[in-house]
Amino acid sequence: RHSMLPRHVQRLGRDWITHWSGSQILALNSPVSSYMRWAGHYPPWASFPLPISADFSANWRFPPFFGPWRQFQNSNWHLDNYTQSCCFHLPNPSMKSEGEEPRTKKRKLSGQDDTSTPEQETNLSNRREVSCLSVVQNEEKHGSKKGTIKRHWEYFCQQSKTMKIAENKGSDQSNTGIEATFDFTVMSYNILSQNLLEDNSHLYRHCRQRLLFWTYRFPNILQEIKELDADVLCLQEVQEDHYRTDIKSSLESLGYHCEYKMRTGRKPDGCAICFKTSKFSLISSTPVEFFRRDIPLLDRDNVGLVLLLRPRFHCKANAAICIANTHLLYNPRRGDIKLTQLAMLLAEIASVASQKDGSFCPIIICGDFNSVPGSPLYRFIKEGKLNYEGLAIGKVSGQEQFPRGQRILSIPIWPKKLGISQNCVYEIKQQQKEENAEEKLEAENPDNTQEIVIASEKLSSKLRHHFKLSSVYSHYFPETGIPEVTTCHSRSAVTVDYIFYSAANDDTAAQPGAEDSFCGGLKLLGRLALLTEKDLWTVNGLPNENNSSDHLPLLAEFRLIEQ
Numbered sequence: 251r252h253s254m255l256p257r258h259v260q261r262l263g264r265d266w267i268t269h270w271s272g273s274q275i276l277a278l279n280s281p282v283s284s285y286m287r288w289a290g291h292y293p294p295w296a297s298f299p300l301p302i303s304a305d306f307s308a309n310w311r312f313p314p315f316f317g318p319w320r321q322f323q324n325s326n327w328h329l330d331n332y333t334q335s336c337c338f339h340l341p342n343p344s345m346k347s348e349g350e351e352p353r354t355k356k357r358k359l360s361g362q363d364d365t366s367t368p369e370q371e372t373n374l375s376n377r378r379e380v381s382c383l384s385v386v387q388n389e390e391k392h393g394s395k396k397g398t399i400k401r402h403w404e405y406f407c408q409q410s411k412t413m414k415i416a417e418n419k420g421s422d423q424s425n426t427g428i429e430a431t432f433d434f435t436v437m438s439y440n441i442l443s444q445n446l447l448e449d450n451s452h453l454y455r456h457c458r459q460r461l462l463f464w465t466y467r468f469p470n471i472l473q474e475i476k477e478l479d480a481d482v483l484c485l486q487e488v489q490e491d492h493y494r495t496d497i498k499s500s501l502e503s504l505g506y507h508c509e510y511k512m513r514t515g516r517k518p519d520g521c522a523i524c525f526k527t528s529k530f531s532l533i534s535s536t537p538v539e540f541f542r543r544d545i546p547l548l549d550r551d552n553v554g555l556v557l558l559l560r561p562r563f564h565c566k567a568n569a570a571i572c573i574a575n576t577h578l579l580y581n582p583r584r585g586d587i588k589l590t591q592l593a594m595l596l597a598e599i600a601s602v603a604s605q606k607d608g609s610f611c612p613i614i615i616c617g618d619f620n621s622v623p624g625s626p627l628y629r630f631i632k633e634g635k636l637n638y639e640g641l642a643i644g645k646v647s648g649q650e651q652f653p654r655g656q657r658i659l660s661i662p663i664w665p666k667k668l669g670i671s672q673n674c675v676y677e678i679k680q681q682q683k684e685e686n687a688e689e690k691l692e693a694e695n696p697d698n699t700q701e702i703v704i705a706s707e708k709l710s711s712k713l714r715h716h717f718k719l720s721s722v723y724s725h726y727f728p729e730t731g732i733p734e735v736t737t738c739h740s741r742s743a744v745t746v747d748y749i750f751y752s753a754a755n756d757d758t759a760a761q762p763g764a765e766d767s768f769c770g771g772l773k774l775l776g777r778l779a780l781l782t783e784k785d786l787w788t789v790n791g792l793p794n795e796n797n798s799s800d801h802l803p804l805l806a807e808f809r810l811i812e813q
Contacts, residue, residue, distance in 0.1 A: 452740065530560060531559070593713070600715075638661075751806075
């Protein structure tokens with residue numbers, strides 16, 4: 251019946267592999283010839299990587315020769331005729347170097363690659379997603395999902411001061427000792443906006459297309475949140491329409507109160523912080539917009555969100571915890587913008603977390619910082635200081651091995667009218683502190699005042715912040731030195747997501763930080779272990795059958811230490 255097929259397969263063997271079952275055939279509305287071009291007649295956008303060994307039954311996916319994602323959406327696929335025994339399979343592309351930059355995650359102008367009407371596109375999308383859902387439900391009836399990687403819980407033993415591993419998390423607040431304590435868990439999770447997924451489909455060539463539909467992804471994401479059961483959720487890339495229709499109501503039914511800040515301009519996603527009302531009450535919620543119309547440097551639409559929460563039990567009446575969430579600019583060549591966005595977030599945190607006695611309440615900062623461990627931006631967060639004199643803007647985030655942004659950071663990085671000092675606090679408060687310090691110095695030694703002013707001008711290339719921050723994760727596995735990974739797709743596998751916290755003085759897991767100006771602090775009790783790049787590719791990277799974002803959720807357990 252398909253007598254010509256073997257000859258075509260032999261001609262195309264070097265470029266792609268076909269697995270065919272004669273009883274099941276792809277069904278398209280348009281003739282096959284209008285979609286396919288055989289060897290020697292590829293359309294300019296087709297990409298055919300060299301073949302590697304693959305498990306056809308577990309890793310099939312739609313071939314890229316059907317065009318970009320938008321074009322694929324406009325063709326009416328009959329998914330019921332497309333099963334695991336009938337597929338065209340292109341092998342997984344090999345990982346490219348970290349120095350290669352994925353296209354920036356920007357929304358395309360509406361109608362750019364779209365020839366169908368909005369009504370037709372909506373109807374087609376609904377039909378595709380319903381078909382996809384029926385396939386998922388059918389699979390669930392016949393057995394559990396394959397390819398799961400178990401992440402274990404790591405906890406820090408107080409007696410031996412060494413890390414121990416347990417299969418199950420056991421944090422019962424009623425059995426923590428003689429003194430009543432307040433323990434809680436925090437998750438940071440970039441859940442991958444559907445719009446950004448579709449606009450950057452080149453990052454997900456390794457995925458089967460049915461795994462990329464929101465109707466498949468959202469139940470998986472919600473199930474992860476249910477299983478990990480964090481007291482506080484810091485979510486990034488939360489698409490506004492999905493937040494309204496799916497996410498907010500689902501989380502509220504689980505006992506969370508949700509606060510959300512959408513990106514400015516035409517960006518459809520944003521950041522959310524959700525907390526269990528059984529554990530916390532809301533004192534304040536402050537959105538932070540990094541776009542400033544009057545400052546050319548700040549022309550990007552990233553945002554942050556800062557909450558001040560009050561623990562409901564086992565704490566003093568005035569106890570508070572500051573939780574911040576952000577998603578900094580991706581562009582590896584704009585370290586100047588990244589540092590300015592970070593300074594704006596830190597200034598707002600300093601304002602929200604400030605106590606009457608001048609100290610700060612305990613702080614947790616979560617998010618996708620689009621910067622790798624050891625980079626200047628990362629070190630600034632951890633160490634509380636950064637001398638950026640002579641630093642190229644492309645080296646700030648460490649995302650590229652061979653940075654293309656060679657321009658040197660200007661001194662100062664941001665203009666004075668932003669109203670934020672080099673100490674990452676709002677200028678009014680900074681001026682008050684400086685005036686108080688000057689009065690003290692004048693009283694002690696009037697002759698040295700001019701010298702001190704000149705010295706401060708010479709140190710203008712030094713950024714500082716007043717928080718003593720540690721990272722929940724160490725970023726490398728201690729036994730092997732292999733890097734931990736928080737995101738993994740077709741272009742890279744690196745760490746860009748973090749949970750930073752203000753460590754208590756007796757926190758054995760804390761790294762050396764900046765000055766100790768906190769009223770109490772946080773003790774890290776445990777964390778959900780991360781994975782290596784090799785681990786993730788055993789389940790075909792991210793997203794996959796069970797993990798429906800291109801990022802892993804980060805999870806940590808803390809104990810509030812009060813003075």
